[in-house]
Amino acid sequence: MLFFACNTNDGNVIPDFRFTTLDGELITQESLKGEATVVCVWATWCGDCIREIPELNNLVEKYKDNKAVNFIALSDEDEATVSKSLKRFPFNFQHVVNAKAYSDQLKTGLTKHFPQVLVIDKDLKVVYDVTENKDKIFGVLDGHIQEILKK
16 A cells, blocks of 8 residues: 655745755756756654665666756755764765755645655656655656656
């Protein structure tokens, strides 16, 4: 049985942002326009988040040579906490820390749930948004990425 808590972000344009990743790369909406983007809002203490990392890393591996697909992880936590966790649980997304103000804009209920995974299309619209996923997510995300790339 699949359990995906779909959210009301679907169809909305993502809020404005300007992030610097842990690697020092600047990411803005303009830099993502015309591309497919997977955003994962996660926490280092979240068991479901850690459980999803291998599948998410497999997705990154599949698209590693495709410059039109982006993978961004947002954490409310600080750099030291996230960096320590990444040593234990390598997560191959571009990481943005201290992102609470932005990730709060993405939540769709009264409380924030982790993990939250969004797929954003070439026009910066959310085409898929799920929280508290309890099943394999690779195929679902891959399908959305493929659809975006066809357009």
